[in-house]
Amino acid sequence: MAGTGSANGTGGMPGAGGTGSTGGAGGVGAAEVRERARALLAACPPRTTGRRDFLRARFDAGLAWVHFPAGLGGLDAPRALQAVADAELAAAGAPDNDPRRIGIGLGMAAPTILAYGTPEQRARFLRPLWTGEEVWCQLFSEPGAGSDLAGLRTRAVRDGGDWVVDGQKVWTSSAHTARWAILIARTDPDVPKHRGITYFVCDMTDPGVEVRPLRQITGEAEFNEVFLTGVRIPDAHRLGAVGDGWRVAQATLMNERVAIGGGSAVPRESGMVGPVAATWRERPELRTPELHDRLLRLWVDAEVARLTAERVRQQMAVGTPGPEGSGLKLSMARLNQQLSGLEVELLGEQGLRYGDWTMVRPGSVDFYGRDAGYRYLRAKGNSIEGGTSEILRNIVAERVLGLPAEPRTDKDVPWKDLPR
Amino acid sequence: MTTAKRPSPAVPDLLYSEVEDDLRAAVRAVLADRCGPAAVLGRIETAEPYDPGLWKVLGADLGLAGLLVPEEYGGQGASAREAAVVLEELGGAVAPTPFLGSAVLAASALLGCAEAGAPDLLGRLAAGEVTAALAVPLTAAPGDAFPQGVRADAAGRLTGRVTSVVDALGAAALVVPAAGPDGPALYEVAADAAALAAPVSLDLTRPLADLTLDGAPGRLLAAGGAARAALERALLTGAGLLASEQLGLAQWCLDETTGYLKQRHQFGRVVGSFQSLKHRLADLWLEVVSARAAARNAAGALAAWDDPAEVALAVAVAQAYVSPAAVHAAEEAVQLHGGIGMTWEHPAHLYLKRAKADEIALGTPGRHRRALAGLVDLPAAAG
Numbered sequence: 099m100a101g102t103g104s105a106n107g108t109g110g111m112p113g114a115g116g117t118g119s120t121g122g123a124g125g126v127g128a129a130e131v132r133e134r135a136r137a138l139l140a141a142c143p144p145r146t147t148g149r150r151d152f153l154r155a156r157f158d159a160g161l162a163w164v165h166f167p168a169g170l171g172g173l174d175a176p177r178a179l180q181a182v183a184d185a186e187l188a189a190a191g192a193p194d195n196d197p198r199r200i201g202i203g204l205g206m207a208a209p210t211i212l213a214y215g216t217p218e219q220r221a222r223f224l225r226p227l228w229t230g231e232e233v234w235c236q237l238f239s240e241p242g243a244g245s246d247l248a249g250l251r252t253r254a255v256r257d258g259g260d261w262v263v264d265g266q267k268v269w270t271s272s273a274h275t276a277r278w279a280i281l282i283a284r285t286d287p288d289v290p291k292h293r294g295i296t297y298f299v300c301d302m303t304d305p306g307v308e309v310r311p312l313r314q315i316t317g318e319a320e321f322n323e324v325f326l327t328g329v330r331i332p333d334a335h336r337l338g339a340v341g342d343g344w345r346v347a348q349a350t351l352m353n354e355r356v357a358i359g360g361g362s363a364v365p366r367e368s369g370m371v372g373p374v375a376a377t378w379r380e381r382p383e384l385r386t387p388e389l390h391d392r393l394l395r396l397w398v399d400a401e402v403a404r405l406t407a408e409r410v411r412q413q414m415a416v417g418t419p420g421p422e423g424s425g426l427k428l429s430m431a432r433l434n435q436q437l438s439g440l441e442v443e444l445l446g447e448q449g450l451r452y453g454d455w456t457m458v459r460p461g462s463v464d465f466y467g468r469d470a471g472y473r474y475l476r477a478k479g480n481s482i483e484g485g486t487s488e489i490l491r492n493i494v495a496e497r498v499l500g501l502p503a504e505p506r507t508d509k510d511v512p513w514k515d516l517p518r
Numbered sequence: 519m520t521t522a523k524r525p526s527p528a529v530p531d532l533l534y535s536e537v538e539d540d541l542r543a544a545v546r547a548v549l550a551d552r553c554g555p556a557a558v559l560g561r562i563e564t565a566e567p568y569d570p571g572l573w574k575v576l577g578a579d580l581g582l583a584g585l586l587v588p589e590e591y592g593g594q595g596a597s598a599r600e601a602a603v604v605l606e607e608l609g610g611a612v613a614p615t616p617f618l619g620s621a622v623l624a625a626s627a628l629l630g631c632a633e634a635g636a637p638d639l640l641g642r643l644a645a646g647e648v649t650a651a652l653a654v655p656l657t658a659a660p661g662d663a664f665p666q667g668v669r670a671d672a673a674g675r676l677t678g679r680v681t682s683v684v685d686a687l688g689a690a691a692l693v694v695p696a697a698g699p700d701g702p703a704l705y706e707v708a709a710d711a712a713a714l715a716a717p718v719s720l721d722l723t724r725p726l727a728d729l730t731l732d733g734a735p736g737r738l739l740a741a742g743g744a745a746r747a748a749l750e751r752a753l754l755t756g757a758g759l760l761a762s763e764q765l766g767l768a769q770w771c772l773d774e775t776t777g778y779l780k781q782r783h784q785f786g787r788v789v790g791s792f793q794s795l796k797h798r799l800a801d802l803w804l805e806v807v808s809a810r811a812a813a814r815n816a817a818g819a820l821a822a823w824d825d826p827a828e829v830a831l832a833v834a835v836a837q838a839y840v841s842p843a844a845v846h847a848a849e850e851a852v853q854l855h856g857g858i859g860m861t862w863e864h865p866a867h868l869y870l871k872r873a874k875a876d877e878i879a880l881g882t883p884g885r886h887r888r889a890l891a892g893l894v895d896l897p898a899a900a901g
Contacts, residue, residue: 363528375894375896378896386899387898387899390899391887393896394838394888394890394891395838395887397896398838398887402808402812405811405812406808406810408811409532409811412531416533429808491796491800491801492793495790495800499799501776501790501795502780502791504791505791
């Protein structure tokens with residue numbers, strides 16, 4: 099079904115030749131993945147093949163994301179076998195697709211397109227998404243719709259074969275480099291809020307799209323505001339049914355938190371405890387008994403958080419994920435904030451200074467190439483972005499502990515009648 | 519940037535094996551049958567706080583008395599991982615049994631002396647015929663100096679006093695650290711050769727005893743470095759496994775409180791639907807989940823015993839984290855139960871008393887953090 103023909107644009111790759119014929123065979127094993135990787139390397143030696151050509155060929159060989167369907171960059175193989183392909187290709191010096199640069203596309207857009215896209219949409223979008231030729235961003239949050247995302251007010255109105263979109267989105271990373279966006283907008287204000295939303299793919303080069311940097315607490319602008327004025331989206335770029343956008347968005351948001359996977363335990367003193375401990379060891383003159391006790395408490399908390407994450411990883415490795423994963427983000431947000439706060443305090447006079455307030459546009463977040471003040475300020479976002487700690491506690495209380503939801507007044511009222 | 523001096527070793531298996539699940543189910547079934555909250559409450563003010571019938575089933579029939587004792591001495595030959603699972607269940611029931619004192623502390627000390635005549639006592643202990651107690655205050659912590667409160671003469675006669683010993687009441691034998699003629703030594707002393715007094719203890723389900731020895735005859739079990747090592751290993755094992763008892767206790771408090779908040783109505787609503795209470799329980803859940811990882815890590819490190827410094831580190835981390843988490847869980851249980859949580863009739867107070875006593879037992883959280891400072895190279899401020 100999955101449009102194998104149109105995605106296999108590179109034709110004569112040895113790996114791609116077999117891809118179509120495996121036809122969803124569930125029996126792809128490590129040996130076959132390794133064999134395909136070697137065939138790809140033989141046909142496209144990294145030393146003499148351009149980066150873009152190599153990545154396209156890798157996609158066509160089914161080695162992009164092996165758990166995806168054949169013809170769409172995968173082999174219908176178990177997800178765990180991706181590590182086999184990655185290791186084989188990395189050892190040969192093959193280029194990767196710089197996943198940090200295209201995280202929104204890989205982590206959120208791709209799984210949603212796979213789950214809800216038409217064959218034409220999958221064939222059009224997935225390959226350049228994976229190779230990084232087309233960067234994606236996410237147009238979900240709005241100034242008036244953060245935790246209550248379903249209350250969003252960006253409108254999409256049907257006009258012939260198109261939808262016309264007007265509204266404002268915020269906290270959009272990569273909007274200034276993105277070719278495409280996943281977008282949710284209100285298509286029916288007369289029904290309760292969760293039911294009147296539709297999910298689209300938005301062309302970021304449309305003249306009605308205006309991207310403005312959003313300067314943040316650290317002085318720089320990782321994120322953007324995106325103003326949508328009369329943006330025209332063809333109905334062929336709708337993902338899922340009209341009015342079903344909330345359900346489609348759940349698939350996207352679910353994938354936002356799946357990131358923990360294979361591999362092994364992270365080393366002790368990874369994360370924000372590392373720089374504080376290093377400063378403590380290197381600068382004995384800064385030590386006080388009170389700071390010592392606080393440092394040891396946080397060191398214990400960080401070590402226990404590491405062990406808790408490792409326990410979640412072990413559970414996933416044996417195929418029995420527990421609910422513990424839901425708590426990891428809560429722990430990390432608190433730890434990052436407390437450790438970076440302690441670090442600024444420990445530094446004393448140096449803590450009074452800040453590296454650089456210049457408004458810049460960093461390519462990605464790097465906690466560790468910067469000073470303690472930056473870490474302290476940036477970590478404030480950890481309990482807000484990707485679900486506030488307050489919302490996450492609600493989720494734990496309701497989904498893990500089974501406590502009842504608070505009485506809701508907004509669930510059955512038409513969106514247009516909600517108080518605002 | 520410098521990194522920690524100690525490299526990260528492999529993290530042990532933090533999950534539960536099928537064998538461990540089976541063991542848990544067997545212990546839980548016995549406790550459900552014989553050690554419910556009403557039974558524990560009914561016994562605590564009697565002259566026999568321990569239920570000998572319960573300990574016979576657990577210790578002798580299920581073999582828990584000799585769980586950590588190798589098969590060659592008549593025990594089960596299990597590891598700290600299994601003992602940890604048992605302690606989770608015993609903690610969850612605040613079960614009044616001598617498992618910690620006899621099967622963990624005394625047995626571990628005796629195992630360190632196995633070359634010097636201890637096998638005889640170990641065999642009887644493992645068979646569940648007798649229990650033994652390690653004659654140190656419950657506050658003794660790994661890394662403490664060897665106790666000097668009891669002196670032994672050249673003829674092996676012991677004189678001195680040890681306070682706040684657990685599981686000595688009802689024990690047949692005492693394993694007594696003493697300052698011997700040639701330095702540190704461990705002696706076996708018959709319990710009836712010591713004068714035992716029972717102070718009123720905060721923890722109603724784990725009574726204490728103060729021991730007085732006045733020329734009591736002792737049998738030398740180990741001397742010098744061997745005695746030191748045996749006692750240290752016993753204290754490390756006890757402290758590390760205590761984290762699993764605290765975990766079981768905290769899990770009971772979380773489960774019981776969550777269940778209560780689902781059925782208690784006020785203001786026309788289930789009180790568990792109020793966000794302030796939901797957030798408190800969510801935070802508590804996260805602490806318990808984290809405590810489980812820490813406790814399993816300590817049990818795994820004790821079971822493997824590859825690198826003594828790593829064992830000490832895992833134990834210190836577990837105690838520093840799980841002790842306060844268990845106290846917090848018990849305090850939340852009392853508070854969130856409201857008035858009923860303050861009554862004698864409701865078992866929440868038994869858990870609070872155990873949690874608070876466990877926090878002091880085998881090293882306070884602050885004591886374990888101090889130990890960590892040395893283990894992970896985060897030295898205290900000078901002067």
